[in-house]
Amino acid sequence: EVQLLESGGGLVQPGGSLRLSCAASGFTFRNYAMSWVRQAPGKGLEWVSGISSGGGVTYYADSVKGRFTISRDDSKNTLFLQMNSLRVEDTAVYYCAKNPSVSVGPSDYWGQGTLVTVSS
Amino acid sequence: DIQMTQSPSSLSASVGDRVTITCQASQDISNYLNWYQQKPGKAPNLLIFHASNLETGVPSRFSGSGSGTHFSFTISSLQPEDIATYYCQQYDNLPLTFGGGTKVEIK
Secondary structure, three states, rough: OOEEEEOOOOEOOOOOOEEEEEEEOOOOHHHHHEEEEEOOOOOOOOEEEEEOOOOOOEOOOOOOOOOOOEEEEEOEEEEEEEEEEEEEEOEEEEEEEEEEOOOOOOOOEOOOEEEEOOOO | OOOOEEOOEEEOOOOOEEEEEEEEEEOOOOEEEEEEEEEEOOOOOEEOOOOOOEOOOOOOEEEEEEEEOEEEEEEEOOHHOOOEEEEEOOOOOOOOOEEEOOOEEEO
């Protein structure tokens, strides 16, 4: 059974940093691309970033480009999202999601999410 | 970026009713479209991939159709457990983009 468990969310001041983690199990992690998708309170879904199998290719939404960095540690079956220069509008539940292939694309399994609140 | 226009934004229907949601892409996306269900307080769940393919384990009352720029998602007989918000997502181009969602309620 595919399981994705996010951690690292919390309250941070504007301009601050957070690092999200996603521990994966139930599938061969290194063989699949992974993504982060977020959802602001009461709003819809927004794709944030994706990383290919092997980590050689990464993509970002324009809203986070230059501030967020996606990475993965295949030896630990873990996906990361380093978030710097956080803004109030980054407040959201952040979901880790598995892609069904080696390339960045849509998601077939999602974690339960971790809440990031950016506020002074 | 490809814009996905989903309608209606909400609907109320009776148990057993046929429910249809539409999604229009701002450019041709072939059939690179997924449909997700999100129940309150839960993560999204993939129902339909590649516009019309039912994900394993998803009840057959759910279906999808369309290609190019116009797509539809249908629940053939609405059940109480189908109360949720439904989203379309295109994956023809990055960034991946979602429709605004359709909240389905029971009348």
